[in-house]
Amino acid sequence: MNIPKSNFPRIIIIGGGFAGIALAKKLSKKEVQVVLLDKHNYHTFQPLLYQVSTGGLEPDSIAYPIRKVLKDFPNFIFRLAIVDEILTSKNIVKTNIGDLEFDYLVVATGSETNYYGNKEIEINSMAMKTIPQSLNLRSLILENFEQALLTDQYHERDALMNFVIVGAGPTGVELAGALAEIKKGILPKDYPDLDTRRVQINLIQSGDRILKEMSDKASEKAEQFLEELGVQIWKNMRVTNYDGKTVTTNTDDIFETAALIWTAGVKGVGLKGLDAKDLLGSGNRIMVNQFNQVKGFPNIFAIGDVACMQLEDAPFGHPMMAQPAIQQGKNLGDNLVRLLENKPLTPFVYKDKGSMATIGRNKAVVDMKNIRFQGVFAWFVWMYVHLFFLIGFRNRAVVFVNWVYNYVRFDREARLIIRPFNRNYDAFKD
Ligand SMILES: Cc1cc2nc3c(=O)[nH]c(=O)nc-3n(C[C@H](O)[C@H](O)[C@H](O)COP(=O)(O)OP(=O)(O)OC[C@H]3O[C@@H](n4cnc5c(N)ncnc54)[C@H](O)[C@@H]3O)c2cc1C
Numbered sequence: 147m148n149i150p151k152s153n154f155p156r157i158i159i160i161g162g163g164f165a166g167i168a169l170a171k172k173l174s175k176k177e178v179q180v181v182l183l184d185k186h187n188y189h190t191f192q193p194l195l196y197q198v199s200t201g202g203l204e205p206d207s208i209a210y211p212i213r214k215v216l217k218d219f220p221n222f223i224f225r226l227a228i229v230d231e232i233l234t235s236k237n238i239v240k241t242n243i244g245d246l247e248f249d250y251l252v253v254a255t256g257s258e259t260n261y262y263g264n265k266e267i268e269i270n271s272m273a274m275k276t277i278p279q280s281l282n283l284r285s286l287i288l289e290n291f292e293q294a295l296l297t298d299q300y301h302e303r304d305a306l307m308n309f310v311i312v313g314a315g316p317t318g319v320e321l322a323g324a325l326a327e328i329k330k331g332i333l334p335k336d337y338p339d340l341d342t343r344r345v346q347i348n349l350i351q352s353g354d355r356i357l358k359e360m361s362d363k364a365s366e367k368a369e370q371f372l373e374e375l376g377v378q379i380w381k382n383m384r385v386t387n388y389d390g391k392t393v394t395t396n397t398d399d400i401f402e403t404a405a406l407i408w409t410a411g412v413k414g415v416g417l418k419g420l421d422a423k424d425l426l427g428s429g430n431r432i433m434v435n436q437f438n439q440v441k442g443f444p445n446i447f448a449i450g451d452v453a454c455m456q457l458e459d460a461p462f463g464h465p466m467m468a469q470p471a472i473q474q475g476k477n478l479g480d481n482l483v484r485l486l487e488n489k490p491l492t493p494f495v496y497k498d499k500g501s502m503a504t505i506g507r508n509k510a511v512v513d514m515k516n517i518r519f520q521g522v523f524a525w526f527v528w529m530y531v532h533l534f535f536l537i538g539f540r541n542r543a544v545v546f547v548n549w550v551y552n553y554v555r556f557d558r559e560a561r562l563i564i565r566p567f568n569r570n571y572d573a574f575k576d
Contacts, residue, residue, distance in 0.1 A: 147244045149223055152179035157482060158239055158246060160229045160417070161254035162189050162212040165450025165471035167537070169252060172479020174219040178486070181248075183241060185228045187212055188277075191536055193468065194545070195274050196317060199283040200324040201561035202552055207544040209277060210537040229255075232419035234443060250445045250482060253417060253432060254475070257451035257466055260411035260429070270390040271408040274317065283407065284560075285567040287325075290404050291337055292563075293571050302574050305402040307345045310393055312385050313410030314349050314356035316503040319368055321407060322349045323505035326375035331556045348401060350380045352410070357511070359465065360501055364511035367520040371505040385410075391573040404574060412466055414452040427454035428462040436493035438478050449474040455494065464496050468535065473497065504528045507553065 154177050159166045162184040173180050188209040197203040216222040227241040232251065239246050259275050261268040272283045287309070294306040309325055311318045325347045333342035349356070349372065355365045356372075356379065369379060384396040385406075393401040414431035425441060427433040431454035433441050438453055440446045450471035454463035464470035474494055481491045500514035502524065510524035519527075529549060536542050552558055 147225055147227075147241075147246050149181060149225075149246060152221075154179045154221065155249040155486065156181060156247070157250045157252065158183065158248040159252045159254055160184075160239070161256055161450070161452075162186070162215070162224075163254060163256045163450060163471065164468045165256075165453075165475040166252070166254035167212075167215055168472040168475030169254065169449065169479045170216060170219070170222065170475075172476055173221070173482065174216075175221065176483055177221075178482070179221055179223070180219070181223045181225065181246065182212065182216065183225050183227045183229055183239070184212055185226070186276075187224075187226050189215065189537060190277055191541075192275070193532060194536075195277070195280045196321045196324055198277065198280040198560075199274055199287070199321065200328060201284060201288075201558040202324065203545060203548055204560050205277045205281060207541050207548065208536070210541060215537065229417060232417055232446070234419055234446065237445070248445075250485075251447070252478065253420065253440075253446070253448040253452055254450045254471075255415040255417065255452045256471075257412040257429075257431075258415050259408060260413040261408065262411065264387065267385070267388050267406070267408060270388050271312075271406040273408055274321070275412070281565055282567045285563045285565060286405055286569055288561055288563050289567055289569060291333070291340065293404070293574070294340055295337065297575070299576060301402070302576070303340070304344055304346070305391070305574055306404050306571075307340070307342070308348065308401060308403040309346065309405050309407065310348045310350065310385075310401050310403045311407045311409060312350045313408065314351035314379070315359065315409065316357065316501070318349055318351075318407075318409040319357060319372065319503050319505060321409065322347050322372055322377045323375060323509070326372070326377050327506050328558065329376065332558060332561070336561070347377045348380060348403075349377055350383050350385055350395070352382070352384045354381050356381070357503060360503070360511065361513045361518055363518055364503075364513050364520065368503060368505055368511050371509040371511075375506055390570075404569065404571065412451070414454070416452075420446070420448075427456060429454070429466070431463060437481055437491045438474055438494060447478055449478055460496070465501075467501070469499055470496055502528050502531065 191208040194208045231240040259273040329345045357365045413429045432448040438447045451466040502512040504510040508522045510528040511520045512524040
């Protein structure tokens with residue numbers, strides 16, 4: 147890996163997501179050598195991935211080069227690497243570019259889509275956890291319409307213009323709202339020779355309400371907003387399979403679609419060497435104590451989505467969201483310095499700043515600790531908060547300008563098939 151030796155202790159951070167970057171910033175200019183490893187050379191702002199998938203934003207405006215985040219930190223080294231395994235007994239990280247010894251290790255690998263063991267759904271559905279996946283989805287959505295133009299058979303067209311989203315958490319709700327706005331504002335102009343009124347957006351939720359982590363009011367209002375936009379919501383329904391054409395459910399309803407989008411769950415990105423059964427908690431996450439220390443390893447820590455800190459008020463760990471990840475990163479940064487100074491560590495205390503989701507133009511729901519609101523004001527708050535947390539002035543400026551442009555013009559100009567997804571459409575032909 148060609149990492150210079152240092153007189154300072156070496157801390158390896160795996161993952162430059164919200165947690166890893168927050169930790170890195172805390173360790174800048176401290177007496178440690180920090181090596182950050184990530185399989186991408188950029189940080190992804192995942193909350194806006196759905197806007198990339200639906201042509202509202204270009205991918206570069208929600209990504210930021212990790213090297214640029216670290217450019218002013220003299221004690222930092224970044225390597226583009228996929229971590230394969232941790233040799234815990236030897237304090238070694240094994241990667242595709244070589245092995246590296248550590249004094250302290252922080253696992254901040256985030257989460258990945260959870261298919262709950264259904265391989266057929268995994269192979270045939272679309273996920274939206276990374277920028278490449280979002281670009282695949284953008285291409286597929288557009289390619290489905292191009293394909294629909296090629297047939298005069300109504301049932302084939304309908305299947306190609308049917309979008310089925312599984313999971314009505316914030317991601318599913320935001321995606322459904324965005325697709326409904328495209329149906330209304332863009333498709334009739336782009337595809338005048340298709341009857342785009344027949345486009346269907348189906349949102350399937352296994353429980354009895356959407357946005358189940360939010361308040362009843364937010365859930366009801368979001369449902370109302372989606373219905374106004376023409377989204378069909380199916381509650382108390384579980385998808386049992388998808389063979390690439392037909393979606394089957396536990397209620398015996400079936401859907402024919404060329405686009406099943408799976409946003410029904412996530413699980414921790416585990417690593418070989420830290421995958422023993424007794425180390426893992428709910429959702430394949432690594433069990434940690436209140437200092438984010440991994441059980442049985444005083445010099446190994448896990449933070450963010452991949453960490454499961456079971457507490458009385460959080461029996462399944464903290465929500466897999468940006469705020470817990472950022473806050474854990476910051477707390478661990480302080481604790482690592484304290485550890486090196488032989489001072490007692492500070493337990494992590496999560497400050498819940500609330501949650502929010504946008505459904506579309508002028509439509510959002512916000513739950514904060516003491517106040518809940520929905521509608522236009524919530525939408526402005528949603529936009530402000532997302533702009534604030536984006537990394538980089540350029541990204542903020544580009545996203546802001548895009549949003550103003552899209553608002554004024556009722557448009558989403560990034561509807562480009564730059565990297566075709568090339569789905570096989572044979573099953574949709576008679
Ligand atoms: C579509 C979507 C919308 C979301 N919307 C919201 C929202 O509105 N609000 C909110 O609070 N949260 C939202 N979230 C959740 C939020 O993005 C995550 O909780 C947050 O990113 C977790 O941060 P993290 O640092 O733990 O992991 P991540 O940000 O996922 O970062 C993990 C990093 O680890 C790297 N990595 C993983 N495995 C390896 C490996 N083996 N080797 C090297 N590098 C590796 C990855 O490349 C990545 O850079 C959303 C998530 C998604 C997918």
